[in-house]
Amino acid sequence: MILCESSLKSEKGLQKPLNQDYVLEFSCSQGHLWLVADGEGENLRGVQAARLLADTIRTFIEDNKIANVQDLLRKAIIRANEILQKKMLFAEGAMAFQQGNQFFIATFGKNKALLWSKTNLQEIQNTNPVLGQQAIIQPNITALQVQKNTQILLMSKGAFLGLSFDLIKNTLQSKQSIQEKVESLIKASLQSQNNENSSIALIYFPQESFLQALQRIWKPIQPFVVPVLFLATIATFVIVTQKSHRQEVEQVENDQIQFQKAREKKRRLEDSLAQVDKAKDVIIKHKVQKGETIGTIARKYNSTVEALISLNMLDDKANVAVGQEVKVNVKMIYTLPKAQTLESLYNERFKRWEKMGVTIEAIQKANKPKELKGLLPKGTQIIIPALNKK
Incomplete structure (x- = not known):
């Protein structure tokens, strides 16, 4: 939503006994409305017309949930005009309505067509290419960009007739506060038109700083941050705990597998050693024949020279004689x-x-x-x- 500031003021002046203007600002579920109404007629009838116009538009907007804002505002003005005509009352004025990042502006009156502008701020600034950054949307509405800050000015007929565009421009470009600008414009209008009714609504859209944007984003989510962080912490703890538990289970299972493998390996080794020991117990004696050597005897029994030398305690030359008995582990x-x-x-x-x-x-x-x-x-x-x- 576009951030803005606003100030409204209405003065009856000294010329008329009653103030036939009426200013209104209110918020509802649909958006935010600013309205300046200018009643016509003798004294009390003008007052009644301005109040009835504003109250009818407000009630219609609050009671009707029409998704299309342009249709909502158009029907609200039509309804107000119908009621005014039945009572033979007349009023005109200017209105601005903000919904999120969109802005709707219009003027209305007894002899006027409904003139609409559905726009964002950039479009408001470029509404009248002849005037460049400043634009008079309709006789009762002026939009002006001042150093990247847009200002929308709604005026009653008396205020509009009493102020020149140069005066409006100089005032809006001044470094006064928004309230001081409204006071200055009202004062100038009353002086120029001999103290007749004068009403103004000024809407100011300052350029948003990074910190302001951050604050704007932070404010709506702030109530949810602590609960979300709390839930995120719990979720993280649960995930980490589950992961740790799963790793422990996997480690235990892996240890069990390794233990089974080690036990099986040990069993096979023990069986193998038992078989080897069993095999060592059987020894025969071989009588050396003519032409045999310790090497030929070893090959004959699928043994080795070293094994036969060790078993028979022969010397390094391993000489054997014909008829000699040689022990062989068969x-x-x-x-x-x-x-x-x-x-x-x-x-x-x-x-x-x-x-x-x-x-x-x-x-x-x-x-x-x-x-x-x-x-x-x-x-x-x-x-x-x-x-x-x-």
């Missing part, structure tokens, strides 16, 4: 270098030992209770049973 643990079935492994590496008792059935028996079925994963450890060399 059980071994074979670790799968890749995923494969027992049948594939057997045909690939151990089938040549079939005549020495290394059969698929013997391997399966040596590895009980472990079952070697299907595709065995890489890293599976398999006990190869003792060779039965005859």
